[in-house]
Amino acid sequence: MLPKEAYDAGHYVGVVAHSTANNGDSADGERNYESTTWQNAFVHFFVDDQKIEQVANTDYICYGAGHTANHLGYVQVELCQTTDAAKFTKAYAMYTWLLAKLLFNRKLSVVDGVTLMSHAQVSAKWKESDHTDPIEYLASHGKTWANLVADVSANYKEMEGTDLKLQTLILYSGDADLQVAADLAQHFCCPIVQVAFATSDLLLSATTKYQVGGASAPAGVTLLSGADRYATMHAVLTLLGK
Template sequence: MGPYLLLPKDGSRLDNGFYNNWGHTYYFGQGGVRLDDGFYNNWGHTYYFQKDGSRLDNGFYNNWGHTYYFGQGGVRLDDGFYNNWGHTYYFQKDGSRLDNGFYNNWGHTYYFGNDGALVQGTGIWVNGSFYRADNSGILLPISVYNNKINSYIMNNGIGHANISYVNAIPDVSSHSYSGTTDGKPNMVVVHETDNPNDSIWGEINYEKQHYNSAFVHAFVDANNIIQISDTDHEAWGAAYPANGRAVQFEQVEVYGAWNFARELVNAAYYTAYNMRKYGLTPSLAQSNGTGTLWSHHNVSQYLGNTNHTDPDGYWSNRASSYFGTGYNMNDFLQLVNYEYSKLS
């Protein structure tokens, strides 16, 4: 069948106008053609006209792997909440329902599950970490960690430093990531300096002078996150093939329980920040080369061409000395996930 044309009572063709009948609204556009299975944008809103031409009012639309809601008057719900069936749903700025994702507002973090419903009054596993949501949906990470250091961090409200940028490494704009198909990193490697007597600036100055041998993108300690090379380009800290895939940073050795805990938070934040930046989801390194969160030891185990085992020994020593416990990549993943969940 051809396009639908509406002739009003005066016989003129309806162009760029609305028609209401049979309890529905229709739109006839340029040339009088009815808008079928298409979108209309006006007055700062988006509307959808269905295959029969009727405007979708108070209904859901599924496409492109997402769910959308068009409410009263056919307006698409953008950056707003919808309540029904005893659940709360959030529709993002582009109108798509938030499924399997964190939402941050009002100083709290929330999680919407695989059906889009706000998780409330229960525990959930997300990316290998466990969270508990109270009855209002606020995620409560404080009581769920089984590692003493992570609990110490949460209970003391230890926050992260801001990232500082220092141009310490000469131009490496030609160092595109050679191990990924899109030229972007697909993993983060955690290092430790293995130097008990040097400061963060001592380490940075050393790499500035010896970058031709090796360098990483950033250094962290208890008070600083200092990026010295652009993460859009390769660093040389873990041999190939890891160099061709990874954002890499070094932890400087620190002393004291508070300083060690704060350094871990800074390391977790820097990791989470880069994972968000490059569209990665936190997951542990695997023997088949997958996973986004790697220690230098993991690189030695699974990718080769290096034999370092950091940061295992450093973490084990400080965790045992200051907290009477251990600390490993599983524990660090929980901290990364927590920082990741707070990033929009």
């Protein structure tokens, strides 16, 4: 059983990116090896070209990068090494996605050398080990640490985008349309806002937009409107197939 020690901060504050220094290894192989050596070293995840393998609970510290980083609270991820370029590309994509996801789950942002650290940066900062991974390994496949930071940032941004993206947004023209619009919003479980107050940011944040009532709607918004409020109601019912 792995030890369950809490982080100093009570939760993790960043991630450490490692590589295994072992060409041709796999997540399974590394997990099996680690299960015999955890007293000295263990991490939370291994990533190879096939999968992301979680081997320890991220609520508790691991022994991957020296006492200070381990205890401050860094979730640690090992990239399994390969000399095969295609396998590297697949593993690297999952690795940068996972690093971003771990940061995103705690809304830590991607801050090079602070929330996102290489083992090399940890060694340079706290001088508790001389490991410099994964720099040399990344370089062997033509990647720099700056490339990795940019790739993790791009993944993180995408996660923020989907997080904030509304499925549907209902606009309404005036008070007379409010009740029907509110019923429609309830149907879609989505927000409702009077068109006069709909900012362009809000409009951009939703995938599908309907406006109930009014003579015209902003670009990209489907107008559900008739000559009077019964005709408007009819347009809404038609949308719902009733």
